[in-house]
Amino acid sequence: MRHQPSLLLGIYQALKRTRVLEDQIYYLYHHQNPEKPLIIGKGYLSTGQEAISVASAFALQPQDWAAPSHRDMGLHLARGITFKEIFAQYFCRTTGLTRGRDSNVHFGSAERKIVGFISHMGAALPIANGLAWAAKYKKEDYAVVTMFGDGASSQGCVHEAMNYAAVFKLPVVFVCNFNRWAISTPVKDQMAIENLATRAAGYGFEGITIDGNEVLQVYETVKAALDKARSGGGPTLVECKTFRMGGHGTHDPSPYIPQQEKDYWKMRDPVLLLRKFLEEKQLWDEEKEQVLIAGIDQELHEAIRWAAEQPVPEARSVLEGVFT
Numbered sequence: 001m002r003h004q005p006s007l008l009l010g011i012y013q014a015l016k017r018t019r020v021l022e023d024q025i026y027y028l029y030h031h032q033n034p035e036k037p038l039i040i041g042k043g044y045l046s047t048g049q050e051a052i053s054v055a056s057a058f059a060l061q062p063q064d065w066a067a068p069s070h071r072d073m074g075l076h077l078a079r080g081i082t083f084k085e086i087f088a089q090y091f092c093r094t095t096g097l098t099r100g101r102d103s104n105v106h107f108g109s110a111e112r113k114i115v116g117f118i119s120h121m122g123a124a125l126p127i128a129n130g131l132a133w134a135a136k137y138k139k140e141d142y143a144v145v146t147m148f149g150d151g152a153s154s155q156g157c158v159h160e161a162m163n164y165a166a167v168f169k170l171p172v173v174f175v176c177n178f179n180r181w182a183i184s185t186p187v188k189d190q191m192a193i194e195n196l197a198t199r200a201a202g203y204g205f206e207g208i209t210i211d212g213n214e215v216l217q218v219y220e221t222v223k224a225a226l227d228k229a230r231s232g233g234g235p236t237l238v239e240c241k242t243f244r245m246g247g248h249g250t251h252d253p254s255p256y257i258p259q260q261e262k263d264y265w266k267m268r269d270p271v272l273l274l275r276k277f278l279e280e281k282q283l284w285d286e287e288k289e290q291v292l293i294a295g296i297d298q299e300l301h302e303a304i305r306w307a308a309e310q311p312v313p314e315a316r317s318v319l320e321g322v323f324t
C-alpha cells in the first residue's frame with residue numbers, strides 16, 4: 001500500500017464527516033419552520049466533489065494557507081473548523097465565524113490559515129497570489145492552495161492571477177473543481193477546450209488533469225504540487241474532473257442536468273470509491289461504518305442544539321469590524 005492506513009482512514013473519516021454534515025444542512029433547509037428559519041439564506045454544498053477539498057486539506061502542511069471556494073466544506077473541517085462553528089455561521093449567530101454578519105460560505109479563519117471566500121467568482125486567486133508573494137518576499141516556508149470552479153475559470157482575474165504567478169514563480173497551487181456546471185451553464189458553453197489544464201502551458205507552468213473523485217489521486221497530485229511550490233518550483237494548475245451531485249444550492253433541484261449524467265456520477269461517488277478501496281484492503285467494514293456514523297450524528301446534533309441557543313447579533317453592532 002502506498003499510504004499508511006492511518007492516513008487512508010483519516011481521509012475517509014473526513015470525507016464522511018463532510019458528506020453527513022452537508023446532508024444535514026440540506027435536510028434542515030428543507031424541513032425548518034419558514035416563519036422562524038434556523039438556516040438563513042441557502043447552502044452551497046460540495047456533495048459529490050468532496051474528495052477535492054478534503055484531499056487538498058490533507059496535502060497541506062500546517063504552515064500553508066488555503067483560499068477555498070464556496071464548495072470546500074471538507075477543507076474547512078479538515079483544517080479544524082468545528083460543526084458548532086459551522087452551524088453558528090449558518091444560523092447567523094454571534095459565535096459564528098463572521099459573528100452573525102453572513103450565513104454559509106463567506107467565512108475563514110486566520111488562526112487556521114483559511115482565507116474567507118469572496119462572492120465574486122475567481123477573486124480568491126489574486127488573494128492566494130498575495131499570500132504566496134508574501135511567502136516569497138519574506139522567505140517564509142509556506143505554500144498556498146486555492147480552489148475555483150470551471151465557471152470561475154472564465155473570469156479575467158483568473159487568467160491574470162495565473163500569468164502573474166508564473167512570471168514571479170509564486171508558491172501557489174491552483175486547484176480547479178471541474179464539476180461541469182456553473183449554476184445551469186454547461187461546460188461546453190464555458191470553454192472550447194476539453195481540459196482546462198492545457199491552459200497552464202500558455203502561462204508557462206505545469207497543468208495536470210486528474211480524476212477528482214479519486215481522493216488519493218487528488219492527495220498525491222496536490223501534495224507534489226505544494227512540495228514543488230515550497231521548493232521554488234512555482235505554480236501548478238491541478239484540474240480535477242468531478243460532478244456536483246446536487247443543484248447549485250439547497251434551493252436548486254437542478255432540472256437542467258440530464259438524468260443520465262446524474263446516474264453516471266452516482267456510481268462514481270468519491271466516498272463510495274474510497275470505502276470500496278478500504279474494504280478491499282480489509283481496513284473497513286459495515287460495523288466500523290456504523291460506529292463512525294453514530295459518532296458523527298451525535299456530534300452533529302449537539303452542535304445544532306448548541307448553535308440554535310446562541311445569540312443573534314444586536315443591530316447596533318452591525319458596523320463593528322467594517323472597514324471602508
Ligand SMILES: Cc1ncc(C[n+]2csc(CCOP(=O)(O)OP(=O)(O)O)c2C)c(N)n1
Pocket residue numbers: 069071119120121148149150151152153155177179181182183244248
Ligand atoms: C463574477 C461573478 N459572476 C457571477 C456570479 C454568480 N455566480 C455565483 S456561483 C456561479 C457559478 C460558479 O460556477 P463554478 O465557478 O463552476 O463553481 P461551482 O459552483 O460549480 O463550484 C455564478 C455564475 C458571481 N458570484 N461572481
